[in-house]
Amino acid sequence: xxxxxxxxxxxxxxxxxxxxxxxxxxxxxxxxxxxxxxxxxxxxxxxxxxxxxxxxxxxxxxxxxxxxxxxxxxxxxxxxxxxxxxxxxxxxxxxxxxxxxxxxxxxxxxxxxxxxxxxxxxxxxxxxxxxxxxxxxxxxxxxxxxxxxxxxxxxxxxxxxxxxxxxxxxxxxxxxxxxxxxxxxxxxxxxxxxxxxxxxxxxxxxxxxxxxxxxxxxxxxxxxxxxxxxxxxxxxxxxxxxxxxxxxxxxxxxxxxxxxxxxxxxxxxxxxxxxxxxxxxxxxxxxxxxxxxxxxxxxxxxxxxxxxxxxxxxxxxxxxxxxxxxxxxxxxxxxxxxxxxxxxxxxxxxxxxxxxxxxxxxxxxxxxxxxxxxxxxxxxxxxxxxxxxxxxxxxxxxxxxxxxxxxxxxxxxxxxxxxxxxxxxxxxxxxxxxxxxxxxxxxxxxxxxxxxxxxxxxxxxxxxxxxxxxxxxxxxxxxxxxxxxxxxxxxxxxxxxxxxxxxxxxxxxxxxxxxxxxxxxxxxxxxxxxxxxxxxxxxxxxxxxxxxxxxxxxxxxxxxxxxxxxxxxxxxxxxxxxxxxxxxxxxxxxxxxxxxxxxxxxxxxxxxxxxxxxxxxxxxxxxxxxxxxxxxxxxxxxxxxxxxxxxxxxxxxxxxxxxxxxxxxxxxxxxxxxxxxxxxxxxxxxxxxxxxxx
Numbered sequence: 001x002x003x004x005x006x007x008x009x010x011x012x013x014x015x016x017x018x019x020x021x022x023x024x025x026x027x028x029x030x031x032x033x034x035x036x037x038x039x040x041x042x043x044x045x046x047x048x049x050x051x052x053x054x055x056x057x058x059x060x061x062x063x064x065x066x067x068x069x070x071x072x073x074x075x076x077x078x079x080x081x082x083x084x085x086x087x088x089x090x091x092x093x094x095x096x097x098x099x100x101x102x103x104x105x106x107x108x109x110x111x112x113x114x115x116x117x118x119x120x121x122x123x124x125x126x127x128x129x130x131x132x133x134x135x136x137x138x139x140x141x142x143x144x145x146x147x148x149x150x151x152x153x154x155x156x157x158x159x160x161x162x163x164x165x166x167x168x169x170x171x172x173x174x175x176x177x178x179x180x181x182x183x184x185x186x187x188x189x190x191x192x193x194x195x196x197x198x199x200x201x202x203x204x205x206x207x208x209x210x211x212x213x214x215x216x217x218x219x220x221x222x223x224x225x226x227x228x229x230x231x232x233x234x235x236x237x238x239x240x241x242x243x244x245x246x247x248x249x250x251x252x253x254x255x256x257x258x259x260x261x262x263x264x265x266x267x268x269x270x271x272x273x274x275x276x277x278x279x280x281x282x283x284x285x286x287x288x289x290x291x292x293x294x295x296x297x298x299x300x301x302x303x304x305x306x307x308x309x310x311x312x313x314x315x316x317x318x319x320x321x322x323x324x325x326x327x328x329x330x331x332x333x334x335x336x337x338x339x340x341x342x343x344x345x346x347x348x349x350x351x352x353x354x355x356x357x358x359x360x361x362x363x364x365x366x367x368x369x370x371x372x373x374x375x376x377x378x379x380x381x382x383x384x385x386x387x388x389x390x391x392x393x394x395x396x397x398x399x400x401x402x403x404x405x406x407x408x409x410x411x412x413x414x415x416x417x418x419x420x421x422x423x424x425x426x427x428x429x430x431x432x433x434x435x436x437x438x439x440x441x442x443x444x445x446x447x448x449x450x451x452x453x454x455x456x457x458x459x460x461x462x463x464x465x466x467x468x469x470x471x472x473x474x475x476x477x478x479x480x481x482x483x484x485x486x487x488x489x490x491x492x493x494x495x496x497x498x499x500x501x502x503x504x505x506x507x508x509x510x511x512x513x514x515x516x517x518x519x520x521x522x523x524x525x526x527x528x529x530x531x532x533x534x535x536x537x538x539x540x541x542x543x544x545x546x547x548x549x550x551x552x553x554x555x556x557x558x559x560x561x562x563x564x565x566x567x568x569x570x571x572x573x574x575x576x577x578x579x580x581x582x583x584x585x586x587x588x589x590x591x592x593x594x595x596x597x598x599x600x601x602x603x604x605x606x607x608x609x610x611x612x613x614x615x616x617x618x619x620x621x622x623x624x625x626x627x628x629x630x631x632x633x634x635x636x637x638x639x640x641x642x643x644x645x646x647x648x649x650x651x652x653x654x655x656x657x658x659x660x661x662x663x664x665x666x667x668x669x670x671x672x673x674x675x676x677x678x679x680x681x682x683x684x685x686x687x688x689x690x691x692x693x694x
Contacts, residue, residue, distance in 0.1 A: 079107045086111065091123035096152040098124055099145060113145060121145065133253055136245045159184070261300040271303040272296060272315070281319055288322060328508075338379040339367055345388040347637055349395060354634060358676055359448055361402040362457045364520045369398045406451055406521055410436065413530040421550070430553045432542055435534035435587075438527055443588060443683050444534035446554055452679040456522050536599055537590045541583055544604035557583055563607045563616055568594060570694070580607055580616050581689040588683055612692065620687035629685065631675040639678065642671075649674065 078086070090098060090112065098120065102112040111117065121144035124130070138147040155161065186200040209232055216225035273286050291297055296311045343363050350360065361369075367376060371391050376383065411425050413436065418428055428434065435444035438455045445453055522528050542549050545562055564586050569579045581589060586604060594603070607613060628641035633648060640648045649655040655674075 079111060083111075083116075087117075087120055090117075090120045092127065093124055094127060094129055094152075095121065095124045095144075095148040099148050099153060102145065118144070121148070124148075133249070133256055135249050264300040264302065265298075268299060268301065268303050269297055275303075275308055275312075276316070276319060279316060281323070285319060285323055285326070288319075291318075294318060334379075334381070335376065337381070338376045338383045339363070341383040342367055342372065342376060342388060345383070345385045346395075348385070349388070349392055350637060351635070354637075354676070355399065357448065358632060358679060359403065359451050360399060362519070362521055364523075365402055366395075366398060368520070369394075369402075402521070403451070409522060409525065410447065410450065410528075413528070415530065415532070415535075423551075427553070430555070431550075432547070432552045432554050432557045432583075433535050433538045433549055435531040435538065436528050437531040437534070438529075444531045444591075445528075449679050449681065450528065451521065453528075454680055456527055458519065533591060533595075534587055537587050538583075540599050540601045541586050541590075541604055543601040545583065545606050563613060564604045565607050566590075566603065567605055568597065568603050576694045578612075578692040578694060579689055580612070580692060582687055584683045585687070585689055589689065615692060616687075616690045619690045623686040623688050629681060630678040631671070632678050634674055634676060640675070645671065645675065 090101070093101075098112055102109045112120065125134075125144070135151050138144055142150070149155070185203055187203045187206040188200055209228075213225045213229050216222070216228065269292070276286050277283070294315065296315050346363070346366060366372060371394060372388075375387060375391070379387075407425060407429065410429055411419065414428060414434070418431075418434070421428065423431075429447040435446055436450045437444055438453060440455045441453075450456070539549050541564060542552055542557075544564065545557075545560075547557070562583055563580050564583055566579045566581075566586070566589060570576055579589075590599075590603070597603075607616070628643050631640055631642065631645075632638070633640055633652075635653050638648070638652070
């Protein structure tokens with residue numbers, strides 16, 4: 001031991017003894033003025049050994065402890081290198097990388113921001129990457145690290161936000177883009193004559209100068225205050241005097257970065273296209289404009305073989321789905337063209353021999369029937385009229401077969417007692433007490449009107465089914481007009497949503513065809529049900545009319561043309577009136593007005609007084625002049641109304657017919673010759689209920 005070491009040890013021992021003595025004396029002084037402290041109670045060794053409650057650590061399984069030298073962080077070990085080598089490495093980094101290293105840990109921060117590290121920052125600004133777009137010289141008011149943060153860093157130097165993509169060059173500070181620093185630390189000085197534009201100045205500086213001007217004016221020195229105010233206004237209104245070079249550099253840097261990223265993205269796009277073509281996809285399949293929205297195409301980095309192996313399956317799955325959609329779209333276009341041509345040729349066949357009554361299947365039912373289905377499946381591009389004319393003799397059997405099939409579906413909906421009756425199937429459906437209803441209408445529907453009801457012939461999606469099976473219908477039945485938009489919405493998360501591959505088979509195309517030309521009649525078999533309420537109401541009305549409920553048909557009641565009176569409305573109205581209507585309107589009236597009352601035959605009464613009936617018919621004739629029935633034109637099978645007969649014949653068929661005097665409708669003979677009544681006529685149609693005073 002050297003003399004210097006022994007002297008230091010002796011001084012330390014003397015110092016420790018002096019410290020103990022001073023602490024003891026101070027403790028004695030304290031105890032004289034304060035009560036003695038209570039001695040802390042601790043368990044003895046025997047009590048600890050016999051304690052019932054186990055110690056916390058006693059129940060834990062103690063892990064084996066391994067003694068060894070602790071490994072330090074890899075980044076911290078870099079400071080163990082010689083400084084000259086370390087400085088040489090740091091000099092090759094970008095200034096922003098140096099700034100990030102300074103924020104890594106305290107040891108590296110001391111090296112990078114030390115007094116001898118100026119050469120590192122100067123060399124960093126001489127790297128090729130910085131020289132490609134060199135910034136203006138660093139101002140004397142800030143250091144190179146601060147200048148680096150202002151030029152390249154994304155953090156705001158005022159509020160530490162990470163959205164500091166706007167630089168206030170006059171104050172040498174980054175600002176966040178959401179305006180917090182603008183409103184919190186800066187004030188906008190607007191130029192004269194333009195309220196919207198202005199320049200940002202420090203709010204502290206602005207308030208200080210404002211207070212100086214106010215003090216000068218309070219002291220009576222208005223001229224000095226005005227002069228000072230004008231000078232500061234000129235300074236605030238000239239922000240581009242010393243900052244234009246930084247603004248230009250910042251704009252060029254962003255523009256250069258955008259060009260660089262776009263160039264890399266284009267190179268990656270070309271590389272991906274080459275890889276996908278090598279998998280067997282054609283040029284038209286690969287050059288799909290929506291592919292740029294895929295995650296693999298959005299990156300601005302070079303494509304490597306290792307990365308391609310990772311994204312290969314996911315990317316090729318998208319293009320396989322696109323290929324399948326293309327085949328499906330082409331097939332659907334071919335089928336839609338063939339079905340459209342078939343519909344046009346079929347209408348001409350109907351015009352040659354219009355069915356009477358006009359009860360025909362839907363276009364989908366006809367197209368799906370043989371031999372027309374095979375004809376459409378085998379059609380390449382066009383379906384000629386001669387091809388359809390060859391199978392003209394099959395139309396009548398197809399209509400009869402369809403009617404029989406629809407009739408059996410309706411028979412299955414009838415109640416059990418009516419099914420077991422000895423009547424023929426046709427007579428069961430034609431009874432005056434047999435009514436059906438669809439899911440979209442509120443009024444009862446009779447037979448054979450139910451076969452031509454528009455709700456059962458057009459394809460509709462129930463609201464509940466639409467919300468429950470939205471994804472299913474979107475993949476299975478939607479038309480392909482917006483397929484590109486649907487793909488763009490799902491490309492971003494292609495790896496999360498599994499793609500549903502739909503086979504482009506003829507059966508799939510026939511399902512889609514119902515969207516174009518209407519569905520089959522009662523498609524799915526669940527769109528029509530038996531209307532029990534209307535049947536009960538009709539049963540009571542027939543009893544009130546003295547008719548048999550087991551044999552009276554709709555045609556019998558229509559030929560009788562009876563009028564019934566609602567006895568309940570006459571007794572409950574404030575101004576007693578007689579409410580008289582047809583028997584079908586009585587069904588609707590009872591269901592809408594008296595649905596909460598008990599059904600009894602005494603609620604209705606047949607009107608047999610001729611004077612009363614004449615008054616009722618006179619009022620009904622006036623109603624008929626303001627209402628229009630739906631008809632079908634015999635020349636084109638187009639729907640039209642009574643008030644548009646003349647317009648339809650003149651504009652469509654170039655047939656001119658003069659109207660009789662004092663009337664808005666054509667002559668009955670003209671109507672019978674050119675039009676037929678549409679079978680789907682609503683019950684709520686004239687004659688409507690008529691009110692007569694008591």
